[in-house]
Amino acid sequence: MEITVQKVLDALKYVDDPDLKKDLVTLNMIKDIEINEKNISFSVVLTTPACPMKDMIHNACMNAILHYVDKEAKVKINMTSNVTSKKEKDDTTLRDVKNIIAVASGKGGVGKSTIAANLAVALVRQGAKVGLVDADIYGPSQHIMFGATDDGPGTAEFNGQRKMSPVISYGVKLNSIGFMAGPNQAVALRGPMASKALSQLFYETVWGELDYLIVDLPPGTGDIQISLCSQVPLTGAVVVCTPQEVAISDARKGIALFQLPQVNVPILGLVENMAWFTPEELPENKYYIFGKDGVKHLAEELNVPLVAQIPLVQSVREASDAGRPAVMQETTPQAIAFMEMAQNVAQQVAIRNAEVVTA
Numbered sequence: 001m002e003i004t005v006q007k008v009l010d011a012l013k014y015v016d017d018p019d020l021k022k023d024l025v026t027l028n029m030i031k032d033i034e035i036n037e038k039n040i041s042f043s044v045v046l047t048t049p050a051c052p053m054k055d056m057i058h059n060a061c062m063n064a065i066l067h068y069v070d071k072e073a074k075v076k077i078n079m080t081s082n083v084t085s086k087k088e089k090d091d092t093t094l095r096d097v098k099n100i101i102a103v104a105s106g107k108g109g110v111g112k113s114t115i116a117a118n119l120a121v122a123l124v125r126q127g128a129k130v131g132l133v134d135a136d137i138y139g140p141s142q143h144i145m146f147g148a149t150d151d152g153p154g155t156a157e158f159n160g161q162r163k164m165s166p167v168i169s170y171g172v173k174l175n176s177i178g179f180m181a182g183p184n185q186a187v188a189l190r191g192p193m194a195s196k197a198l199s200q201l202f203y204e205t206v207w208g209e210l211d212y213l214i215v216d217l218p219p220g221t222g223d224i225q226i227s228l229c230s231q232v233p234l235t236g237a238v239v240v241c242t243p244q245e246v247a248i249s250d251a252r253k254g255i256a257l258f259q260l261p262q263v264n265v266p267i268l269g270l271v272e273n274m275a276w277f278t279p280e281e282l283p284e285n286k287y288y289i290f291g292k293d294g295v296k297h298l299a300e301e302l303n304v305p306l307v308a309q310i311p312l313v314q315s316v317r318e319a320s321d322a323g324r325p326a327v328m329q330e331t332t333p334q335a336i337a338f339m340e341m342a343q344n345v346a347q348q349v350a351i352r353n354a355e356v357v358t359a
Contacts (some may be wrong), residue, residue, distance in 0.1 A: 003070055005033050008040060015060045018053050019347055020354045024061070032078070040065060040352035041076040047234045048128030049081040049349035052343035068353030070105050083128065083211035083346075084353040086288070093158055094202060097131070098142045099235040099349050101268065102228060104258075107217040108139075111273040112240040114214035114320050115310070115341075117145040118327045119238070122342035123326065124171035128211040129164060134176030135228060136218040137194045143178035146170065147323025154238045156206040164205045170325065195227035202232055212349070219269050220254070229263045236268035236352055238307065238345060243272060243294030251295070257304065268348040269307030270299045271341065277312045283333065286311070305348055308341030310334065 012030055013023045024044065033042040044061060046054065065075045085098035094100070103116040113136065120132045128152050134142035143149055145268055146169035153175055156165035166173040177197055207213065215232070218224050228234070237258050241251035251270070258265040272295035276286040289312070299306040310316075312332050319326035327338040 001017045001070075003035050003038065003040065003073065005035065007067065007069050008033055008035070008042065011064045012061060013041075014068065015057065015065050017047075017057070019351050020047075021023075024057075038070060038072055039074050039076070040069070041078070043078040043080050043339075043349055044082040046079065047084045047353070048346040049083070050343045050346035051081065051287055051350075052340070052347055054079055085235075086353045087235065088344065091159070093163060093205050093206050094213070094232070097207055098211050099113070099353075100213045100215060100232055101345065101349065102215045102234055102237040102258075103240060104217045104225065104237050104254050105219045105240045106254035107247055107253065110219075110240050110242050110247055111310075112219065113141045113145065113216050114316065114326075115238075115240045115271050115308075116214050117142060117320070117325045118338040119345060120172045120212075120214045121170050121325045122327045122338045123212055123214075123346065125339070126342060126346075128346070129209055130171070131173035131207050131210045131213045132175075133180060133205075133213065133215045134174070135198055135201065135215050135224060137177055137197055137224060138218060138349055140176045140178030142174060142176045143167075144323060145320045145325060146172065146174055148174065149323070153205065156290060158206045165205065165206050170328070171229055173207060173210065175201050177201065192223075195223055195231075196229055198224055199231055212346070225257060226263075229258070229265055234265045235349055236266040238268050240271045240272060240273050241295045241298070242274045243288070243291040245291065245294060247290075248294050248298055249250045251298065255304075266352055267304045268345055268352065269305040270295050271307055272296060274312040275309035278333070280314060305344065307344035307348065308337060310337050310341070334340055 009025050013025045015024050029045045031043040061077055062075055065073055083098050105112040121131050123130045134140045148167050148169045151167045153164035156163050166175045239254055241247050274290055277289050296306050316326040316334050327335045329335045
C-alpha cells in the first residue's frame with residue numbers, strides 16, 4: 001500500500017507534546033515530509049533546543065510511523081527547534097530578543113549570579129542563542145564569572161546610531177556595568193541614576209537575534225527590580241533561594257513583588273541552590289547544612305515549578321572564581337543539574353508562551 005503524506009500526518013496526530021497537551025500536527029510542529037517508497041523523513045520543530053522531552057518525542061514519532069503507517073518503514077527524523085515568543089516587536093535593540101528572563105533573589109548570598117551564569121551557558125550548550133545582562137548595578141560579578149575582566153563592550157551601529165556591542169564569552173552575549181567600573185571603583189549611583197544605567201545596558205547594547213536574554217538582578221525588591229519590570233518586557237522570573245528558613249522568608253517577598261498587579265511578571269520557577277553539601281571526595285554523600293527541601297516545599301505551597309536543586313560543591317565556587325562556569329565541567333553532578341535546570345526553565349517559557357496564545 002502506498003505511503004502518503006496524509007498517512008504520515010494522520011499517524012503523527014497520535015503524538016502529543018506533553019507540555020502543550022496537543023498533538024504535533026495540530027501544533028504545526030511537523031515540517032518537510034519526504035517519502036521515497038518506504039523511506040520517510042520529516043522534521044519536528046520543537047519550542048526550544050533545550051527541550052527535556054526531545055528523546056521521548058522522537059521515539060513516539062518513530063513508533064507512530066511504524067505502527068500506523070508501515071512497520072517496515074525506514075524513518076529519519078530531524079529534531080530541530082524554533083523558540084517561541086510572545087514579546088511584541090519594537091524598534092529598540094531588543095527587537096530580535098524572543099524571551100527575557102529575570103533571575104532574582106530575596107536576599108544576597110544565595111548564589112543568584114552563579115545560577116544566572118550557568119543557566120545562560122547551559123542554554124547555549126543546548127543550541128540556543130543567549131545573552132546576559134548583569135543588572136546588579138552595585139555589585140556586578142558576571143564579567144568575573146565569564147573570565148572577561150579584561151574585556152569591554154565594542155561599538156556597533158543601530159538605526160544609524162552608535163551603540164555598544166556585547167562581549168561574547170562561552171557563546172553568551174554579555175554586558176555589565178562591571179566592564180565600565182575599575183576593580184576597586186565603587187559604583188555610587190542614586191536610584192534614578194542606577195535605573196538609567198540599567199536601561200542603557202538593555203537599550204544601548206545591540207543584542208541581535210537571541211532566544212533568551214537572562215537578567216542577573218541585584219537581591220531584594222528595590223529600585224532596580226521595579227525599574228526592570230516597568231522598562232523591559234519580561235517573559236518571566238526565576239527566583240533563587242537556599243533551603244534556610246531566613247532565606248525562604250526573603251524569597252517570599254521577592255516572589256510577591258513580581259505578583260503585584262502593577263508588575264504582574266510570571267514566576268517560571270524556583271531554584272533551590274546549596275540544596276545539600278557534597279564533598280568532592282565523597283560524591284555520594286549529602287549533608288543538608290542549610291535545611292532540607294525548604295524551597296521545594298515553598299514551590300509546592302505556591303504552586304510554582306521547582307526547576308532545580310543545585311548541590312553545594314566546592315568546584316562550583318572555584319569555577320566561578322576562575323571565570324569558567326561550572327556547567328562547562330560536563331559530566332559532573334553539578335553540571336548535569338545545571339543542564340537540567342536550563343531545560344526546565346526553557347520548558348516553562350514554552351508553556352507560558354503557549355498559554356498566552358490561547359488566553
